[in-house]
Amino acid sequence: MEAGVGLALQSRATGFGSGRRRSAMYGGESRARAVSLRVSDLVGSPAAVRARGAKPVVPLRAKKSSGGGHENLHNSVDDALLLKRKSEEVLFQLNGRCIYLVGMMGSGKSTVGKILAEVLGYSFFDSDKLVEQAVGMPSVAQIFKVHSEAFFRDNESSVLRDLSSMRRLVVATGGGAVIRPVNWKNMKKGLSVWLDVPLEALARRIAKVGTASRPLLDQPSGDPYTMAFSKLSMLAEQRGDAYANADVRVSLEEIASKLGHDDVSKLTPIDIALEVLKRGIVVWVPHKIFYFHSTSA
Ligand SMILES: Nc1ncnc2c1ncn2[C@@H]1O[C@H](COP(=O)(O)OP(=O)(O)OP(=O)(O)O)[C@@H](O)[C@H]1O
Numbered sequence: 245m246e247a248g249v250g251l252a253l254q255s256r257a258t259g260f261g262s263g264r265r266r267s268a269m270y271g272g273e274s275r276a277r278a279v280s281l282r283v284s285d286l287v288g289s290p291a292a293v294r295a296r297g298a299k300p301v302v303p304l305r306a307k308k309s310s311g312g313g314h315e316n317l318h319n320s321v322d323d324a325l326l327l328k329r330k331s332e333e334v335l336f337q338l339n340g341r342c343i344y345l346v347g348m349m350g351s352g353k354s355t356v357g358k359i360l361a362e363v364l365g366y367s368f369f370d371s372d373k374l375v376e377q378a379v380g381m382p383s384v385a386q387i388f389k390v391h392s393e394a395f396f397r398d399n400e401s402s403v404l405r406d407l408s409s410m411r412r413l414v415v416a417t418g419g420g421a422v423i424r425p426v427n428w429k430n431m432k433k434g435l436s437v438w439l440d441v442p443l444e445a446l447a448r449r450i451a452k453v454g455t456a457s458r459p460l461l462d463q464p465s466g467d468p469y470t471m472a473f474s475k476l477s478m479l480a481e482q483r484g485d486a487y488a489n490a491d492v493r494v495s496l497e498e499i500a501s502k503l504g505h506d507d508v509s510k511l512t513p514i515d516i517a518l519e520v521l522k523r524g525i526v527v528w529v530p531h532k533i534f535y536f537h538s539t540s541a
């Protein structure tokens with residue numbers, strides 16, 4: 245039986261991070277190896293946000309006309325209703341299949357993913373958090389430091405493989421998940437969506453929250469914006485078209501221009517979630533219907 249499939253049947257008692265499991269992964273092992281997720285590991289874990297019945301992750305308020313520093317988090321009731329209506333259309337098309345959000349660090353995969361999960365009645369998972377739990381370490385940064393990037397990537401692939409056998413999930417993938425073809429093989433079982441955000445906006449967001457949790461961007465010194473921008477540019481170059489493998493590209497520049505904004509920072513996470521749903525309906529469905537029919541024969 246596939247590891248992921250067996251999960252739902254296992255008791256919650258054998259939680260993630262149990263001492264036994266951790267020692268099996270670490271204790272005395274000379275060679276680091278990837279571990280498998282079980283559903284029982286996920287249910288109720290902090291990495292999982294049960295969408296149904298959860299508190300709204302983004303406040304829905306009347307749109308402000310101007311001023312304030314946080315108006316970009318507010319959306320109108322109309323937007324909320326539109327989000328709900330579009331999510332119903334997508335739900336029908338998805339038929340339980342998962343959504344995978346890909347994009348560079350800071351592109352909003354978690355923020356937008358939680359909104360999508362909430363409106364779709366899906367569960368939200370952050371694959372970075374699941375790797376931390378699988379490995380039994382508190383942060384990706386520490387996994388990179390104690391083990392290596394390759395060890396992290398092996399576990400990331402293993403997490404994505406396990407998630408791909410489940411249904412009704414929105415997954416915020418790690419920024420580098422796109423570099424391994426095997427991850428695409430698994431993500432292509434659902435709808436993959438690339439949040440394409442200009443590097444300047446990414447660097448601004450990351451500089452604001454700091455780089456400590458993002459080992460590939462962490463720098464001991466220098467101006468945080470400049471350092472983040474230069475590292476992100478390098479990664480974007482290395483990754484080339486890897487993100488473009490996604491079924492759907494959601495470009496913040498395009499949304500901003502459609503909505504008449506001169507800057508992507510004016511977009512709310514709800515604007516972006518709405519675009520994901522709209523494009524998910526239009527772009528993905530005909531292709532996937534063909535894909536699923538042709539591979540299920
Ligand atoms: N539309 C938005 N406008 C402004 N800030 C945003 C927006 N979306 C996300 N952010 C902020 O950007 C930062 C990164 O967002 P988030 O954690 O959702 O990205 P991510 O793609 O999941 O990142 P990572 O892959 O590095 O974990 C957070 O501080 C978040 O609050």
Ligand SMILES: O=C(O)C1=C[C@@H](O)[C@@H](O)[C@H](O)C1
Pocket residue numbers: 348349372384417418419420421457458459460
């Ligand atoms: O872009 C990347 O390579 C990464 C992104 C983060 O989400 C983490 O997965 C990790 O820090 C690596």
